[in-house]
Amino acid sequence: MYHSWWFQFLILLLTINIVVCSIDRLSATWKIIFAKNPLFNLSRFRTLSQKEIFTGRQSPKELSTVYETFISRQFGYTRVEETDKGLCIFAEKWRWTRFGVYIVHLSVILLLLGGLIGSLFGFKGFAMIPENEKIDSIRIRNTGQVRTLGFEVLCDDFNISFYDNGAPKEYRSSLTIIEHGRPVYKKDIIVNDPLRYKGINIFQSSYGKMPSGALQNKKIHKKDPSEDITLNFASKKSGKLYKIKAVIGKPVDIPEDLGKFVIVEYRKSAEFGGQNIGQAYMGILTPKDKEPVKIMLPLHFPNFDKMRRGAVVISVGEQQAKKFNPGEKSDQRYYTGLQITKDPGVWVVYTGFILMIIGIFITFFMSHQRMCIEIVKTGENSQVIVSGTSNKNKLAMQNNVKKIAEKLINL
Amino acid sequence: MNSSVLLSITTFTYGLAAFFYFASLIFKKPLTGKLATWTALTGVTVNAAGIILRWMESYRLGIGHAPLSNMYESLVFFSCTIIIIYLVIERRYKTSVIGAVATPLAFLAMAYASLSPNINDRIQPLIPALKSNWLIAHVITCFLGYAAFAIAFGISLMYLFRQRDTEGKIRFLSHFPKSRVLDELTHQMVMFGFLFLSIGIITGSVWANSAWGSYWSWDPKETWSLITWFVYATFLHARMMRGWSGKRIAYLSILGFMAVIFTYFGVNLLPGLHSYGSG
Numbered sequence: 001m002y003h004s005w006w007f008q009f010l011i012l013l014l015t016i017n018i019v020v021c022s023i024d025r026l027s028a029t030w031k032i033i034f035a036k037n038p039l040f041n042l043s044r045f046r047t048l049s050q051k052e053i054f055t056g057r058q059s060p061k062e063l064s065t066v067y068e069t070f071i072s073r074q075f076g077y078t079r080v081e082e083t084d085k086g087l088c089i090f091a092e093k094w095r096w097t098r099f100g101v102y103i104v105h106l107s108v109i110l111l112l113l114g115g116l117i118g119s120l121f122g123f124k125g126f127a128m129i130p131e132n133e134k135i136d137s138i139r140i141r142n143t144g145q146v147r148t149l150g151f152e153v154l155c156d157d158f159n160i161s162f163y164d165n166g167a168p169k170e171y172r173s174s175l176t177i178i179e180h181g182r183p184v185y186k187k188d189i190i191v192n193d194p195l196r197y198k199g200i201n202i203f204q205s206s207y208g209k210m211p212s213g214a215l216q217n218k219k220i221h222k223k224d225p226s227e228d229i230t231l232n233f234a235s236k237k238s239g240k241l242y243k244i245k246a247v248i249g250k251p252v253d254i255p256e257d258l259g260k261f262v263i264v265e266y267r268k269s270a271e272f273g274g275q276n277i278g279q280a281y282m283g284i285l286t287p288k289d290k291e292p293v294k295i296m297l298p299l300h301f302p303n304f305d306k307m308r309r310g311a312v313v314i315s316v317g318e319q320q321a322k323k324f325n326p327g328e329k330s331d332q333r334y335y336t337g338l339q340i341t342k343d344p345g346v347w348v349v350y351t352g353f354i355l356m357i358i359g360i361f362i363t364f365f366m367s368h369q370r371m372c373i374e375i376v377k378t379g380e381n382s383q384v385i386v387s388g389t390s391n392k393n394k395l396a397m398q399n400n401v402k403k404i405a406e407k408l409i410n411l
Numbered sequence: 412m413n414s415s416v417l418l419s420i421t422t423f424t425y426g427l428a429a430f431f432y433f434a435s436l437i438f439k440k441p442l443t444g445k446l447a448t449w450t451a452l453t454g455v456t457v458n459a460a461g462i463i464l465r466w467m468e469s470y471r472l473g474i475g476h477a478p479l480s481n482m483y484e485s486l487v488f489f490s491c492t493i494i495i496i497y498l499v500i501e502r503r504y505k506t507s508v509i510g511a512v513a514t515p516l517a518f519l520a521m522a523y524a525s526l527s528p529n530i531n532d533r534i535q536p537l538i539p540a541l542k543s544n545w546l547i548a549h550v551i552t553c554f555l556g557y558a559a560f561a562i563a564f565g566i567s568l569m570y571l572f573r574q575r576d577t578e579g580k581i582r583f584l585s586h587f588p589k590s591r592v593l594d595e596l597t598h599q600m601v602m603f604g605f606l607f608l609s610i611g612i613i614t615g616s617v618w619a620n621s622a623w624g625s626y627w628s629w630d631p632k633e634t635w636s637l638i639t640w641f642v643y644a645t646f647l648h649a650r651m652m653r654g655w656s657g658k659r660i661a662y663l664s665i666l667g668f669m670a671v672i673f674t675y676f677g678v679n680l681l682p683g684l685h686s687y688g689s690g
């Protein structure tokens with residue numbers, strides 16, 4: 001989908017949208033952020049509904065010097081102005097947080113750009129390397145094109161280990177990079193710990209067993225796998241096992257009226273859940289009065305079809321499995337399945353990730369805060385009016401104003 | 412004492428806390444409110460102890476890993492984060508009414524984790540793909556986000572109920588916080604959740620890139636988390652740009668949580684890299 005034209009077109013449209021909107025707004029925000037003398041509008045503070053008002057025992061002049069030193073410790077910018085009724089301290093901080101949104105939008109653009117760079121200049125491919133063999137080219141995913149790497153990858157060894165309960169514990173491939181005929185780099189890779197060389201990343205992704213030895217391999221080729229297949233049908237209801245000969249493409253009737261089964265093809269290396277499970281027949285089972293289902297019959301896993309929990313369990317006869325896998329355990333060879341990628345856009349994407357987190361934090365949890373402390377002369381004393389606004393999260397700002405007013409009273 | 416006993420106690424305690432929060436909503440006695448808070452606090456402590464104990468048990472089994480690796484463990488952690496976030500809100504906003512939606516959510520998550528036949532509560536070894544520190548960062552941040560969205564969802568429901576009853580006829584509804592406060596709280600929770608959901612998706616893709624060599628593969632879970640992200644991004648834009656509030660915002664928050672639920676549970680029905688979650 002990522003490669004389809006309409007998807008890329010939508011992404012392009014989205015990017016243009018964000019860019020245009022952001023630039024449009026940015027010019028206004030820019031003026032606010034880079035104003036030489038921040039503009040304070042006293043009448044706006046006066047009309048705010050939430051204000052903290054208390055009486056100070058000194059003159060406006062004296063109070064303002066005390067207050068200003070206190071306020072300037074919390075706010076980046078303060079200024080004292082005379083007003084028609086006395087004095088006024090303006091303070092503000094975090095003006096720059098108005099950029100937060102643009103950081104977020106920039107990060108989105110970086111993600112899209114990184115994705116684009118990756119799909120234009122990178123590739124995603126795979127390779128299967130038998131133990132002790134090497135490759136110098138890979139197949140590209142989806143298209144199947146062949147691409148040379150510029151170096152060779154040798155698989156020295158492949159190991160798989162299991163937990164006691166049979167679940168896989170670790171897949172480990174020992175790889176050597178060979179350049180101009182000389183080994184230049186060695187590393188054991190496991191899932192989550194790839195090999196990286198010259199911008200190309202090699203990941204452990206699957207594995208499989210080789211039909212051991214090239215000689216036997218040829219024999220298998222001579223013998224057409226479509227001949228002479230014995231299938232086992234185990235009926236769940238009666239518990240009986242039926243052995244029936246089958247030929248690719250010819251449906252067989254399953255006893256006990258359990259339906260029809262036909263093998264449609266033979267695969268040398270079938271995949272299940274992203275794992276290579278070796279040779280398998282692919283078939284279609286049509287139970288009586290029900291929808292047909294696709295069925296995979298791996299030669300080395302006779303219990304595979306049990307997972308389907310159908311009324312009949314189908315497997316390939318033992319003789320058949322042996323024929324295709326004549327090797328003893330000792331000379332069994334593995335091959336390792338590798339995902340091989342190059343993505344020069346990753347660092348653009350990662351920069352976008354970091355900017356996005358920073359930007360979202362700024363946008364949501366910081367705001368441009370402005371305070372106004374007006375001190376009005378009333379006979380001997382002064383009346384102090386504390387108010388404040390912020391461009392976001394006004395509730396929190398009100399609490400802030402309250403707290404600051406309480407501190408000022410006690411100064 | 413083992414972790415499953417502790418987690419059973421947790422389930423029970425959350426149920427009890429939910430009962431007390433409802434009781435305090437109806438009778439409005441300060442004592443029931445206090446009792447509710449203390450019960451929730453006890454529950455979350457036992458919950459956390461259970462998680463830590465399970466962690467230690469996994470080491471005793473020789474397969475040590477953080478207890479964040481399957482559906483069961485994630486639900487347990489989910490309940491814990493819901494209650495922690497809720498208790499912080501209760502302290503900060505001095506209102507215990509939201510407890511009546513937060514504790515039932517945590518209780519349901521725990522009960523579902525322990526009772527559902529599809530969920531395996533045994534400590535299992537990690538399959539190779541999950542052996543990564545990114546797993547821990549990914550799960551913790553995602554679930555902080557989900558928990559905040561869950562609470563936002565609860566508050567939005569309260570908001571809608573309260574809106575219905577404008578004359579204050581139903582007695583216990585009149586104890587709800589003011590609509591304006593509920594509305595603002597939803598917004599706060601969504602902002603918090605959005606930050607963590609974003610970090611969750613990001614850590615997930617960094618992890619995918621280190622395990623499979625591709626930071627985004629459009630598997631169903633990834634796609635749905637992106638859809639969820641877009642729903643909440645819409646929420647935030649509607650609020651900040653269009654000045655939406657009240658009912659429309661409450662509906663968006665509910666929609667967002669539906670997307671969260673689908674990302675969390677529904678996607679396990681589809682095949683993909685994340686389907687281990689169903690185990």
Ligand code: HEM
Binds near residue numbers: 014018
């Ligand atoms: C990650 C989260 C995001 C946050 C926190 C965020 C925040 C914001 C904010 C605060 C604004 C108002 C800008 C202003 O007042 O100048 C805005 C506008 C906008 N955002 Fe986002 N945004 C986010 C992601 C996105 C995404 C993913 C898109 C597109 C897919 C997007 C598209 C837009 C557009 C089109 C506008 C309107 C711009 C305008 O009319 O000036 N934003 N956003």
